[in-house]
Amino acid sequence: xxxxxxxxxxxxxxxxxxxxxxxxDVFDSAVKEFHQELKRLVYDVEELLECLSSAYDWDxxxxxxxxxxxxxxxxxxxxxxxxxxxxxxxxxxxxx
Numbered sequence: 001x002x003x004x005x006x007x008x009x010x011x012x013x014x015x016x017x018x019x020x021x022x023x024x025d026v027f028d029s030a031v032k033e034f035h036q037e038l039k040r041l042v043y044d045v046e047e048l049l050e051c052l053s054s055a056y057d058w059d060x061x062x063x064x065x066x067x068x069x070x071x072x073x074x075x076x077x078x079x080x081x082x083x084x085x086x087x088x089x090x091x092x093x094x095x096x
Contacts, residue, residue, distance in 0.1 A: 003024070011041070019041070020081075021071065030043045035091075043082070
């Protein structure tokens with residue numbers, strides 16, 4: 001499969017297996033990086049919430065609730081995404 005997002009495509013070509021948030025057309029711009037050590041995609045939480053608000057015409061609270069209920073727990077699955085909070089300057093759900 002060919003991915004439009006260069007970060008995702010490069011990580012796949014390197015043989016990594018990880019969860020990609022769908023639909024990609026909504027979430028691709030929220031991809032921050034590929035965490036080399038953990039072999040998982042990192043999504044910027046603020047950007048991800050903005051993507052939801054824009055795509056579905058939701059306010060900030062609706063986007064946050066949807067993220068919390070439907071997406072956040074994916075981080076605990078094998079290969080699940082990591083969420084980065086730029087205001088706190090840290091990866092959420094990653095013990096360091």
